[in-house]
Amino acid sequence: MTDDTCKRKPDIDYPCPWIYKVIGVDEQQLRAFISEMVGERAHDLSLSRHSAQGKYTSLRLELTVTDEADRLRIFSTLSDHRAVRMVL
Numbered sequence: 001m002t003d004d005t006c007k008r009k010p011d012i013d014y015p016c017p018w019i020y021k022v023i024g025v026d027e028q029q030l031r032a033f034i035s036e037m038v039g040e041r042a043h044d045l046s047l048s049r050h051s052a053q054g055k056y057t058s059l060r061l062e063l064t065v066t067d068e069a070d071r072l073r074i075f076s077t078l079s080d081h082r083a084v085r086m087v088l
Helices: 003-007 025-039 068-081
Strands: 017-025 043-050 057-064 084-087
Touching: 017 043, 017 068, 025 057, 025 068, 043 084, 057 068, 068 084
Parallel strands: none
Antiparallel strands: 017 057, 017 084, 043 057
């Protein structure tokens, strides 16, 4: 594997399904924010897991992204919300 291979963007054929893992403290607050953010857009939102001590909740958001700008906009919007600690 060369250095150029590692730096190259992945080839993604849009539109395509995309999964975001959204991690935060309050599950209900995360669900409310995500539901408001996606609006009428078709999506699947489900519990991924709770941390062992119950401090964090991870939700799995799956939806179809139309292009790279859409994918990055959703990631940024999720990441910027006060209830979200991390997006994967």
